[in-house]
Amino acid sequence: MKTKPADASTLMPLFRHLIAEGATPLLVGGCVRDQLLHRQVKDLDVVIFGLNHARLREALDPFGQVLFYGKSFPIYQIRGLAVEFSLPRINSGDKTAMLLEEAVAIDARGRDFTVNALYRHPLTQQLMDPLSGLADLQAxxxxxxxxxxxxxxxxxxxxxxxxxxxxxxxxxxxxxxxxxxxxxxxxxxxxxxxxxxxxxxxxxxxxxxxxxxxxxxxxVPRAPASFEPLFPVTGWRHLIPAVLAAALPLRHAISDSRLLMWAALMAPMLAAECLPPAEAVKRREILVQWFQSLSRHHDRTNQLNRLFLALSHFSHLSHRQPDVVRLCRLTDSSLLEALLHALQPLWHSKHHQREMKAALRRFQKWRPEVLPKPCLSGSDLKELDYPADSTMGTWLAVAYEMQLEGVEKEAILQFFSCWKKSQNELQ
CATH class of the missing domain: 1.10.110.30 (Hydrophobic Seed Protein)
Structure with missing residues (x-):
């Protein structure tokens, strides 16, 4: 759902309408906090005193489609507006009439932190601070x-x-x-x-x-009993702050900055120690499975897995141009390069700084701006009487590997022609 940027000044007709309906709307939470901190306000939270759920919904209805979600604390939205409306966090069984200040104080105590329990009237700009959140904000x-x-x-x-x-x-x-x-x-x-x-x-x-x-x-994922200890504290924890700090200035140049930061957080758990290959693979599998269970996002998990695969193969796939192209086919090359830069504190701790810098220079030199397209297609192989079955993809992959090694198309066709002829003669 596309939403318009939050701006309390453009909502004045709505706020006046709510007041005319008997409500007292108050801005609350992050929007008040961020305004006081002179930070950009991304969305608005408005708590409505003086109305029940039915009357609030009726009052919002003239301004667009009213959306509703949440069970414990129902939230209302008008489609297209980055504004959330709610009723105060007051026990519904409390029928006693109370002053606005008392109701605000009760609502504030149901919120998380005092700096998020600051209230502002959208018309008068009066600030209400029942829990001394302003002092905490200033401190x-x-x-x-x-x-x-x-x-x-x-x-x-x-x-x-x-x-x-x-x-x-x-x-x-x-x-x-x-x-x-x-x-x-x-x-x-x-x-x-x-x-x-x-x-x-x-x-x-x-x-x-x-x-x-x-x-x-x-x-960090918990280690299964069969693989204890999965992540020894001495192996990686002290590297995390330096790696995260190195990743911060790289985020603006990466399309998926979130994936970069997750990779920067998790990569030291994989690469901080010299592990036997089987154990390294097991650790990567557990980390990726943990990320999947946390994110519930298959595509993002697959991207992270491919990035870690490229990282694990980088040291021996960065010496030749064809191998660099293979790395770039495996994952986003810009993301891989950014991660390698972020991991420099790790390389330094392992005394691999010089080798990794040289490998990075080779990678940057040979990294293609656009991945080469396959010169051979399925129709080329069909003309050579290769069947259009499940083996076609394997043959095309072989052809592409030959192409990466610099073999010309005619020579690749000649190879497949000779292979097919030899197979026919054997039959």
């Missing part, structure tokens, strides 16, 4: 709204990692202590993935990494 401090808020929604632990990475905040000590004790193993993995994506694409993911270390919650 660049992330503090939970209540002692139980993380227990109520454990995903907020992962949200804390990405928020401090995006905003450059620190986590208040009591909040950090509470984060250590929260169980998150039951959370849906796709929800965790959303927060980890935001963390890796944040301005400073190293802050989140440090908080993960402090709270003993690293984004």
């Amino acid at each position: 660049r401090r992330l503090r939970m709204t209540t002692p139980s808020c993380l227990q109520e929604d454990p995903l907020r632990v992962y949200r804390a990692y990405q928020l401090i990475s995006r905003l450059g905040f620190t986590i208040e000590p009591e909040t950090m202590k509470a984060m250590k004790s929260i169980a998150t193993s039951h959370l849906p993995r796709e929800r965790i993935m959303e927060e980890l994506d935001k963390w890796l694409l944040a301005e400073d993911p190293l802050k989140g990494w440090e908080a993960m270390l402090a709270t003993h919650r690293l984004p």
Whole structure:
């Protein structure tokens, strides 16, 4: 669904209409926080006081198709607008009339962090701060709204990692202590993935990494009993900050910056130690399977797997131009090059810096701007009486490998003609 950029000023007719219907709309959460931090506001969250669900839906209906989702805390949207409307987080069984300030205070205590519990009236711009979130914002401090808020929604632990990475905040000590004790193993993995994506694409993911270390919650798969220990701490953990830092300035030049950051996070777990081939393959398989279970994204997992395959073969497939072309056929060459640059701290730790720099220069020199198209087609082989069955793809792959080695088309055809003739004579 395409949405228009969030802009409270263009929504004034809608806000005035809601007020005329008896509502008090207040901007809340990230949009207020980011505006106060002079950051770009991407979408708006509006909490509506004074209406029930039915009346809110009726009030929104004149402005477009009203969408509805969520069970615990229903959210309303108008198709095409990057705005979410919700009712306050107040117990529906509480029928006692209360002042707006009291209702705002109750709603604030149901939110995650105090810097996300700031409210602003869209017309008067009046700011409401029931939990001293403004002081935390000025101190660049992330503090939970209540002692139980993380227990109520454990995903907020992962949200804390990405928020401090995006905003450059620190986590208040009591909040950090509470984060250590929260169980998150039951959370849906796709929800965790959303927060980890935001963390890796944040301005400073190293802050989140440090908080993960402090709270003993690293984004690493658990080793199966048959393969213990899968990832020895001494082998890779100390390299992660340097590799992530090296990957940060490369993100803007890569079409899939998210995949680059995931690869930069995971590659040291694969390449930090000199493993026997079978063990290295097993480790890669487990990492890729873990990523699949976390992301639920087959294509992205396949891309990551192919990237890691290219990485594992890079040292011996970077000495000849045909082999460089083979690497580029295996994965996105720009992504592979960026990952190799990001992994320079790892090469340095293994005393392979000089060799990898030389290999990178060869790769950059021989990397084709456009992959060569196959000079032979299925119709060429059919003319030589090759059957159009399941073996055709294998023969075409052989022909392409010969082409990469510099064999001309006529010579390739001559080879296949002679082969077919010899097979016919044997029969």
